[in-house]
Amino acid sequence: MTTNATTIASRLPLIAPELLRGLVPTMLINLLCAVVVTYLMRIGAGFVENLVFSMCIGTTAMVLIDCGRIFLWGKDEPNKPGFFLMLLIFAPLSFFIGNAIASALIGRPIEWFTLSQANNTIGIIVLILLVCVGATLFYWNREKMAALEARNVIIEKQAVQAQLQMLQAQIEPHMLFNTLATLQTLISTEPIRAQQMLDQLIHYLRATLSTSRSTQTSLGQEFELTKAYLGLMSLRMGLRLTYSLQLPDELKPTPIAPMLLQPLVENAIRHGLEPKVEGGDCTVRVNVHDGMLIVSVFDTGMGLSTTTSYNKPESIHLGLENIRARLDALYGPLAELTLTHNIPQGTVAQITIPLTALDPNPTR
Template sequence: MNTGTTDTLPQAAARPLPRLRRFAIDVALTQVFNIAVALVVTYILRLNDSFVQNLVVSVCIGTMMVSFIDGGRLLLWGQDKPPALPFALLFIAALPSAQLLGNAAASLLLGIPLERLEAVRSKNEIGFYLMFILVCASITWFFWKRSQIEQLKAEAAAEKARAAATERQALQAQLQLLQAQIEPHMLFNTLANLQGLIAVDPQRAQLMLDQLIQYLRATLGTSRAQQATLGQEFALMEAYLGLMQVRMGSRLSFALRLPPELAAQPVPPMLLQPLVENAIKHGLEPKLDGGRLDIDAQRVAGGLVLTVRDDGLGHDENAPTAGTRTGLANVRERLRALYGPQASLDLEPATPHGVRAIMRLPV
C-alpha cells in the first residue's frame, strides 16, 4: 500500500472547498444585483410588464455571468488577485456567453419561446445593452475590488506573522543574553571565594571545588534550556546551597519546600539562583553569625508564587555589600520579556529581620 498517496488524498479533496465556498457566496450576492436589474427593466426601461418574467431572465443571465467570470477566476487563479489582461479577456468572452445561455435557460424555465424573450429587448435595445454592460461591469468591479481587499488582508496577515516571528527571535536572543549574564555572575563570586580558601584551608577549598564541579555538571543542560521544571530548579538550588554551605560552614542553614504537585510545573530556567545568590551575598554572608535561608513555592489564586527569605542584614541600597544588583535586574528583565505585566519580583523586609523576595508568575 502506498501510504504517501492515501495521506495526500484528504488534502487534495479539501483543497477546492474554500473556492467552492467563495463561489457559493458570490452567486448568492449576485442575486441582489439580479433583483435590481429586474426592477429597472420592469419599472424604468419598461421592456416587459411582468416582473416575475424579468426576474427569472435576470437571475439566469446574472448567474451565468458570475459562473463564467467569478467561477473562471476561482478555477484559474484561486482566491489570489488575477492578472489584468487574462481577466479582461475572460470578462469579454463571458458577456455574450452569459446572454445567450441565460436566455436559453430562462426560456426553458418559463416555457416561453426563446425568440419571444429576445424580442423584448428590441423595444429599447440601446438601453438594454447599456444596462446589461453596466450591470456586468458593476458586478465584475465589485468582485475585483473584493479580491484586491482579500489580497491586501492576506498580505497584512503574512506581514504580521513575519513581524511576530522576528519579535519572537529578538525576544529569544534577549533572554539568552540575560540568562548568559547570570552564570558568570555566580561563577565570579564562587571562584573569588575559592581563591581565598586555597591559601588558608586547602582541604576545604578542594571540597568546595568538588562541589562546584558537581554543580556545574548538573546545570550544564538546564542553564541552556528554554524551559525547566520547578523540581529541576529546586534540585539545582539544593546543589548550589550545598556548595555555599561548604564555604560558610555552620553559618548557613537552609530549607526548600516544594509541594509535590508543583514539581512538574514548567518555569524559565535559572530564575531562582540570582535571588538565592543575592540573599547569601548581601544578607547572610556579611552577617557574623550567618543565618537561615528558606525557599518556598505555592500556588496562589491561579498563579505561582516563589519566595526566597533570609534572616540576614536586610535590604540597604547604601550598604557596602549592596553591590550592583545585576542578578535581580536580570530576573526582572527576563520576567518582563517573558510575561509582561503578568509577572513581578518584589523585595520586602522580613520579620524580625532580613529580606523576602517574592516572585509571582502566571501558570
C-alpha cells in the first residue's frame, strides 16, 4: 500500500504538463464534434448549445483519460487492452459528467438517460468513444515520434563526441614539430632552458591525454590545459609572448565539452602572435552575462583579414566551422562562436553558451 501511494504521489507532478499539452488539440476536437453533432447528426437545439456540451464532455474525457493513464502507467507506454478497457469505462462516464456540467452552465435541468433520448445518447457516446480512440492513437504516435527524435539527438551527439575524441587524439603538428625543433637547438646551447621546455611539454601532453579520454570536462580543467600550452609557448617564444588567464573560482566546476577553448588559443598563437615580429599578449577570460556563459580569447597579434569571412556559414576556416558544428549539436542554436577585431590591435574569439544548456552528461 505504501509503495502504491508513493508511486501515485511521484506521478502527480506529471498531470498538469500533460493536461496543458493536450488542451489545444482537445479544444479543436470538441469544436469538430459540435459541428458534426449540429450539422450532420442534427442533434440539439443549436450550434452554441452543442458547443458548450461538446467542450464540457470532451474536456472531461481528456482529464479522466490522461489522469487515469498517468496514475496507472506514468511515463511508460500503457498496456493496450487495459487502456482500451479504460476508454470503454471513461467514455460514457465523461458523457454523463460533462452533460451535468454543461446543463448547469446553460441553466437548464439535467436530463439523464431517457428512452426518448436513447438513440441520440448512444450516438453521442459512440462518437465520443471514436474521438477518444482517434486522439489516443494520435498521441501514441506523437510520443513515439518524440522518442525517436530524442534518440536521434542522442545518436548525433554521440557521433559528435566520437569525432571530438578523434580530434583530441591528434596533437597539433605545427606546435609539436616547432617545439621539438626548438628543443633540438636549445639542448646544445641552453640545456637548462631545454630541460624546462621538455618538462613543460610533458606536462602539456599529460594534460592533453587526460582530456582526450573524457567526453566532458570542466572550465577549471580546460584552463589547466590552456595554462600548460601557453607555458610551453612562452618558453619557445620567450619575451615575445605574455599571457593572462582569468577564470572566477565559482565558474571552475562549470561543465563544458573539451577542446572548445584549446583550438581558439592555438589559433591566437599560430595566426596572430607567432607571425608578429614583436609578438604580443594572449588573454583568456570567462564570465557570465544575461544567462550566457562567455569564453573569450583576446590577442594583440596580426588581426583579422579584411577580405576574409570568419563569422558566416560559408567560412573557409574548417577549424572554426568544426567548433560551430559542435556547439550547435551539443548546446543548441543559441550557442555560437564569433570573431571580431580587438581594439587597438589583434583578434577576439568568443564562445557564448546558454547556462541552461550546460549538462554534466551531454550524451545522456
